[in-house]
Amino acid sequence: MNPKEAGPTVVVEEIQRRHKDIWALRGVSLHISAGEIFGLLGPNGAGKTTLVRILATLLRPDSGRARVAGWDVVANAARVRAATGLAGQHSTVDGMLTGFENLCLIARLRGMDRRAARRTADELLDRFGLTDAGGRLVKTYSGGMRRRLDLAGSLVGSPPLIILDEPTTGLDPKSRLDTWDAVGELAAGGTTVLLTTQYLEEADRLADRITVIDHGEVVAAGTSDELKAAAGSRLAIVVGEDHQLPTAVRAAVSAGGNSPTVDRRDRRVETVVTDGQSALARALSVLQDEGVDALEVGLGRATLDDVFLGLTARPRPAVTR
Structure with missing residues (x-):
């Protein structure tokens, strides 16, 4: 069976969580299919990290429920942790150990015996193109190499779910592309990936589906x-x-665009409109009436940036008691 045709790896149902007088999550529901790369987008403070922490059993929801690989995140927290690999925004590998030693340590903490841990470390170093660097101290690694080692560590024990919380923050463009390739390979191998990111290009390229949350709501x-x-x-x-x-x-x-952007160097004005050809006609009418013969007037596809900016400009709802 195609992994993506299997049942959902993650099910979140009406999760709520608040911190004092601010909703962190306000009735969030979603499901993530097996073998899927699922993008979770939102501005800072939207609730992404709170949801990740609940799925990783680091926080409890105030209400609602969530399951990972069929296990309830509250009632079966140990089972959920065994089924989940987590790579956060910042590298967690030990710079004073070699790449091989880092992976062996994680494997031992996962309950493997010494022989299985060494075998797993060798396999993951090979999978992520780090075999030649496996004997070097991690403090000598580039940012991209550290990130690949982080990803390798999250795969120890072959968990069905990998949570990547802003995995390319601070990486140079080459390292970011290498990380994208590695994430794509994870999903191709049947691993379910929950990806939170601030890079819209990243979600656009990697995610099979995307959920945008703002102020704790989908x-x-x-x-x-x-x-x-x-x-x-x-x-x-x-x-x-x-x-x-x-x-x-x-x-x-006049075409219906809100807050047009102006590039003065290229003398270019852009805006998002909802009614396409009618909006184009209104814009042309204004230009004609004012005697401006534009070099270019045209319609193109909205970008994910347009989607994000259009969805995340609402005021935060207050907590009702």
Whole structure:
């Protein structure tokens, strides 16, 4: 059976959690299928880390329930921990140990005997392209190598779920691409991946499905293509003279766009509109009425950035008692 056709690895049902007078999570529900890369997006303070901590059994929900690999995160916390690998925002490997020693240590903590731990360490070093560096102290590793070692450590014991909490924060572009390749290989091998990230390009490239949360609530869910389609279209107007930019802005606003962005160097105005061709016609009418012959006026697909910005600008709801 294709892993993605199996039952869900993660089920979250109406989870609520609050800290004093602020909702961290406010009735969040979601499910993550086996073998899926599931993207969890949201601004700082949206509730992503709180949800991750609940799934990792580090916090208890105030209400609702969550299951990982069929196990309840409260009633069966030890089972959930055995079924979960976690790689946080910051490297947790020991710089004073070698890569091999780090993986052996994690395997021993997972309950493996010495022989099984050494075999597992060798296999994971090979899988993540770190065999040649396995005998070196981790403090000599690059950021990308440390991240790959983190990912390798999260796979010790072959847990069905890997939680990656902003896994490429602080990495250079090459290391980020290497990490993306490694994450893709995890899912291809049948591992379920829950990915939280601040990099929208990362979610766009990796995630099979995406849920956006803001102020502790789910505000959108779907594939990247579905979210972009729901956001509308991106209207772009390029003019040839600086003095024509205010007219281009008025045309964008008339088209129905909110808060157009202005690139003065390229004399380009962009905004997101919801009614496509009608919006384009309104923009052209304004330009024509004011005698501006634009170099370019066109519609393009909305980006995941447009989706994110359009969904996460609401005021935070107050806690009701």
